[in-house]
Amino acid sequence: MGQDVDLARSVADDTLGRLAADRDLLGRSGTAQRVAEVLRDRIAEGALPPGTRLSEQALGAALGVSRNTLREAFRSLVDGRLVVHEMNRGVFVRMLDPDDVTDIYAVRRALEDTGLRAAATADPERLAALHTAVAGGEAAADAGDWPEVGTADLRFHRALVALAGSPRLDEYMTRLIAELRLAFLAMPSARALHEPFLRRNRRIVDLLAAGDTPGAALVLERYLDDACEMICTAMRMDGA
Amino acid sequence: MGQDVDLARSVADDTLGRLAADRDLLGRSGTAQRVAEVLRDRIAEGALPPGTRLSEQALGAALGVSRNTLREAFRSLVDGRLVVHEMNRGVFVRMLDPDDVTDIYAVRRALEDTGLRAAATADPERLAALHTAVAGGEAAADAGDWPEVGTADLRFHRALVALAGSPRLDEYMTRLIAELRLAFLAMPSARALHEPFLRRNRRIVDLLAAGDTPGAALVLERYLDDACEMICTAMRMDGA
DNA sequence: GCTAAGCTATTGTTGAACAATCCCACAAGA
DNA sequence: TCTTGTGGGATTGTTCAACAATAGCTTAGC
Numbered sequence A, B: 001m002g003q004d005v006d007l008a009r010s011v012a013d014d015t016l017g018r019l020a021a022d023r024d025l026l027g028r029s030g031t032a033q034r035v036a037e038v039l040r041d042r043i044a045e046g047a048l049p050p051g052t053r054l055s056e057q058a059l060g061a062a063l064g065v066s067r068n069t070l071r072e073a074f075r076s077l078v079d080g081r082l083v084v085h086e087m088n089r090g091v092f093v094r095m096l097d098p099d100d101v102t103d104i105y106a107v108r109r110a111l112e113d114t115g116l117r118a119a120a121t122a123d124p125e126r127l128a129a130l131h132t133a134v135a136g137g138e139a140a141a142d143a144g145d146w147p148e149v150g151t152a153d154l155r156f157h158r159a160l161v162a163l164a165g166s167p168r169l170d171e172y173m174t175r176l177i178a179e180l181r182l183a184f185l186a187m188p189s190a191r192a193l194h195e196p197f198l199r200r201n202r203r204i205v206d207l208l209a210a211g212d213t214p215g216a217a218l219v220l221e222r223y224l225d226d227a228c229e230m231i232c233t234a235m236r237m238d239g240a
Numbered sequence C: 001g002c003t004a005a006g007c008t009a010t011t012g013t014t015g016a017a018c019a020a021t022c023c024c025a026c027a028a029g030a
Numbered sequence D: 001t002c003t004t005g006t007g008g009g010a011t012t013g014t015t016c017a018a019c020a021a022t023a024g025c026t027t028a029g030c
Helices: A016-023 A031-044 A056-063 A067-079 A100-118 A126-143 A146-162 A167-186 A191-211 A213-239 B011-024 B031-044 B054-062 B067-079 B097-117 B124-143 B144-162 B167-184 B189-207 B211-238
Strands: A081-086 A092-093 B083-086 B090-093
Touching: A016 B067, A031 A056, A031 A067, A031 A167, A031 B054, A056 A067, A056 A081, A067 A081, A067 A092, A100 A146, A100 A167, A100 A213, A100 B097, A100 B167, A100 B189, A126 A146, A126 A191, A146 A167, A146 A191, A167 A213, A167 B097, A167 B167, A191 A213, A213 B124, B031 B067, B054 B067, B067 B090, B097 B144, B097 B167, B097 B211, B124 B189, B144 B167, B144 B189, B167 B211, B189 B211
Parallel strands: none
Antiparallel strands: A081 A092, B083 B090
16 A cells, blocks of 8 residues: 555544544453343343342353353442342342432432532533433423333433533442432333423423523422432332 | 340340341452452552552462452452453553542542531531541641541541431442542652641531531632642653 | 251352463564 | 564463352251
8 A cells, every 4th residue: 555654643633532532432341241231231121120039040041151251240230239249149139228219319419419510610512411301301201202201311310410521420320320220110100200300300401591500409409309209109108 | 055035135126237237247248359358458558559460360379269259359340440451451450640530539529518518417426427537637647647647538538428328428439539549649748648638627627516518618629629639730740 | 836957059169271362572574 | 774464472251160158948857
């Protein structure tokens, strides 16, 4: 090839940088990590309900991986609180109790408040993501797709945290939401769970757009209180 | 043993409850988890400096565990960000850059602010822990034990987060501190790192005791800004 | 009905094996 | 001189088979 030009000098300065950023997106993951992701998905969608025992032999055979690899995947799930490991008994899909839910919502309050307080100085692109998520939730509600309303709701609140611009806060919120989905599974109706909160999300973005951060914080506070109580009472009824 | 009395009725009501809470502290852990804890300690104290490669064979032989068990332990460390896993290359003790430190301090701000805001309604026992930690730091400074000043400082700020009364927030703060220790290792002098902040911690508890939460928040804010910048500049000098 | 002993299935952990990959040194070519 | 193949060696990724330890069930005995 006669075109022996220097790549590093021939392209725009940040091209190589962007390529480097894409490096970790490319394959390069390893079986254990992929197994962990599969199990995370199955747990989130309820295919592996809370309390389910994750037999090493059965799961290993089903996924076509060895027990050792599976056990590596389990470690990640344990750290994400999606699964509990009882010594010499195995791992089980986590069962949340009302105390867990209350604590999860306490953390949500801390995280989402942080995002809210950063709204004034936040990247406009991130503020736009809020609108997109709310609009998506409303569209899904119109279509009657209540599970999608649920994920749009969570996307909105994740976008709220993202206003802070902190990768670690983002990641923690993601993990928290994965855990929270365990509680959602206990709810009988996705519609009853998510419909009442559509309007509040809309109100939060509107108040934010109007520059009324304290007002938005107030609505958010009530949102979280009510959602927490709704789930907790449902769990108590289910448990009794 | 003739004393066949019913244990559950012979002791104060919450004794068994407390014992149950201690259950997970003793034994019952498994080799992989213990290995992970050992490695966490060694990394925190700098025996395994950032950038060190954690060879499976060498570490396995040194600790007397198999490669499989070691790899399980590595998963936990990866999730805790103490270590990075590069596919087909192995795991290395994490090297933080200034962006990481800045983000860690952003999260600290969110978490410790949350604790601070809960101070008014917090458990008195938890408020007492604040005083204990500050006093411990001052005593260590008088004794010239600067590493101990550092751990007392972190204990104080963990106690600050604990005011919120959230187990998940506590755990996250613990993990964050473990990560932050990686940055502390880059500092040449433990004294230079911790001494300037002793007075501020004292001031925070005093303001809190006086009921001046906003004042305490302001001091905390400056504390975190200054500490972050101090570490970041040190890292930049070290890297250049 | 309750306790105790024994059986069975599962987990905890190890060691060995093999393929895949990376790193390094070295040679060949522009 | 700088870049580009090319082995070779070491390390990781993953599996498999084995054995000890444990939990839970079953059965026998009272």
